[in-house]
Amino acid sequence: METTEQDGRCPECGRPAGDAGSFDDARRGQRRLAAIARAASSVADAASLSVTLDVVAREVMQATHIAAVQILRVEGGLMRVVGKAGFTDAEDFAERLEQCRRLGARMMFVEAFRTRSRIVVPHRKAAVLADPAWAPLHDIMGGPEWDSFVAVPLVVRGRAVGVLNAYYSPGEDPGPETLDFLDAMADQAAMAVDSADLLARSRHDAQVEERARLARELHDSVVQQVFSMRMQAKALRAQVDAGLGGGPDGVGAVADELLELAQNALADLRGLVLQLHPTELVGRGLASAVRTHAESVHAATGLHVEVEAGQLPELPTELAEDLYRITQEALHNVVKHAQASSAVVRLDRGDDRVPGWLLLEVCDDGVGLGRPAGTDAGCSGGIGLVSMRERAERWGGTLEVGGARRGTRVRARIPVTPLEAAS
Template identity: 45%
Template sequence: MTLLPFAWAGLPEAAPDGLAVVDSAGRFVRINRAGARLFGRTETALIGTLSPFLFTPEVAPEPVGLFDDGPSEQVTPWALDEGPQREFAYRVQQAPGDPRLAVVTFRDVTEERRRQRRIVAVARSAAKLASQGSLSATLDALAREVLQTDALAGVQILTVDESGQGLRIMGSAGFQHWPDFFDRLLECRERGASLLMLDALTDSEPKVVAHRWETIQTDPAWEPLREYLGELHWDSFASVPLIIRGRAAGVLNAFFAPGQIVSTRTLEFLTAMAEQAAVAIDYAALMHRERDVVRRQERQRLARDLHDSIVQQVFSISMQAKSMEVLAQRSTSLPADAVQRIADEVGLLSRTVLADLQAMVHELRPLSTTQVGGLEEAVRALVDSTTNRTGLRFRLFMGQGLDGIEGEMAEDVYRIVAEAIHNVVKHAEAGKVEIRIGVRDQRLRASISDDGRGLTSPREDIPGHSTGYGLQTMTERAERWGGTVTVKPRKRSGTIVQVSVPLTAGLPRAGASVEITGTWTPPADTKGQAS
């Protein structure tokens, strides 16, 4: 094989990456054509100027090749005279024969590192969906991710309000809060300003305009918002719709710094982040609807319980009072035994009504699970109240880790336990109840078992799958946190309710399983409904 003559002296100029020689002070001594092009200056203009590369004469020669990737590669930013900041990855090695000089090879990794940051931002935003406490906090965090990942000037996330007629800012980064922002925006629209984000909403597709700020500065229609938009140092603009089930439910507005280009990859990243925002909005709406359903079902159960117990008992009291009235009309002297009998019945009914009302009040307003003692003390108070009211005997076992259960999760677990105890009191005809609650293997586990009537063999019409308000409510509360509720008969007699909720997620989520084995056969006077 015959090799063509090659001028080794011209190798630096032929290198595809930047190649430079710097002195101990970090100043350029030599630089090749590719390197000068990366810095946006001529080779002559760079010689003698300070480079961004770190070098000390004491640096030992690197064990790997100069152009190999390795842990010793460093990254430094560089602000061009015009345009956005760039990032250079570089490696340094002492020049042979002169320890005062170093040879540096470098390359532009701006786009590469931006892609990496975008991947991390999408993953981190997905994680934030499971860790933020509210929709506004989630969207604020997502807006910051977009801002920091692509070094944008500002980001807004706006959603369509409940009426479907207006917009509201639910997340932002880079902007100050202006309470009258939408009033000013509407004024701009009335003056004839073109609102691209409304076009993005209407057309359900991204809108991108280069040098948007230049247009706004010279357009008198934008005067009411010019000061607000002038807080940022920006140039181009993009608005990406948030699509939920084929419908635009909001927009993500991105304000780009001068020199930044809205490329196809940039738009793909903004679309991916808009999808994350749409998931958060859709999930929050789903949780809101589910909470409404649970509240409606609890109101229905309360109404049914009032009718089945308190209303009937109060009616009985009124009938006893009517009997006293009839007796008084018949004779001036009432038989003592009749008066005593009616008084005893009225007293018993009154005590029963009072006990039932106290039970309902305790269920509706339990000891706050956010107070000292939290979930554990709330359950203990419920057990004490039930014992005093019904005479039911309890064995209570509280495990470790309950002090870490708080907020909505603690409230939901308490309600599940309260509903299980309510079912025992109303239907089980039990004498003893055993409750175990604790944390094990990153899951909160609870069981409520009784020695009552128990479950019969499985049938198709299982209460709780559709008609049992209480069982359905218990399963929905567990499902919010990815948990399960299992209802099944005990080996000898009675029923056991088992609850398992994972503690790895910070926000409630939909989609979990529930298994109900057997059929709860209530007493005849409950008309076939199990709570």
């Protein structure tokens, strides 16, 4: 029997007519929950802040009756758009916004940021387009079809880091459920901004630590050797001025010492330059870069380093550099702490029992750590060991530091997918 509105049922879905609104509300609620979940996933996975916040902005538009979204970030007292949807691109938006501010335009999103409180302004578009102070942005703000306006501050750990601006479609009033949804999405955007800030600070701290280490190594090796060369040159000059009072043998001894000091200083400088930028990675690959570094370590310290490298798959440049840095730090620890005479670096795909993994091992014949094999590197408070572990975990891998049959072993295991398997 055909259902009709006279029967009290919806003619399209067959549900009681009074339930149609509830059903639509439920579907809207489900869309908003799904949008929050997708935004959270983007915050966790995306490497670019602008890509992440563009995703958040699009999810807000798709889940609600909102015509356009802007996400602004505050840095050094300045605001800039870092995510948007529904607006045409405008590279000079920040300059136009500053012009509006100078003309006296009232910027509600600035008040939302300063007060860390949500601001709702009904029928905002008409007021903006009628205000001469907003003239520099009239063409951009007049593009989308919108009416009311909501500004939600991005707040994380008690501090505001930006603002989410939502421009509602005509006839749509910001209701409690929509506002709660915007609050949730603003929280996701705030987390993305905070994560980007933390990553930037972490990289800066790592750069500062690396520069300090390089400065110490320059002072302890190259500077000392150049100082000794200067003293030997003065001695040689004194002998020349005295008419070669020490004879040819004396001059030859000073010249030989100068030559040895120059060779050592050159080897140290080459090693430091390689640490700053392992160009071998780009031109000849990971194994070649590791061999070059091993030769540099041997020339500078006398430690014999053997490199055993199997057939490696093609690796992303960033992964190759992380593996190179792990090797570099491990050999640095051998030289500094192990009292070893030799070390072995192994690079291979692993074995048939553990397919899909890249194995990096650095073993030495030194005094050892006094810990059993398999001990997590995180047990040590050393910055270098923590850095090695973080580099391995960045690629879903693991790092173990512990005793070998003799000395110490550093073992990194990284999951890799050969290009042919991924095609």
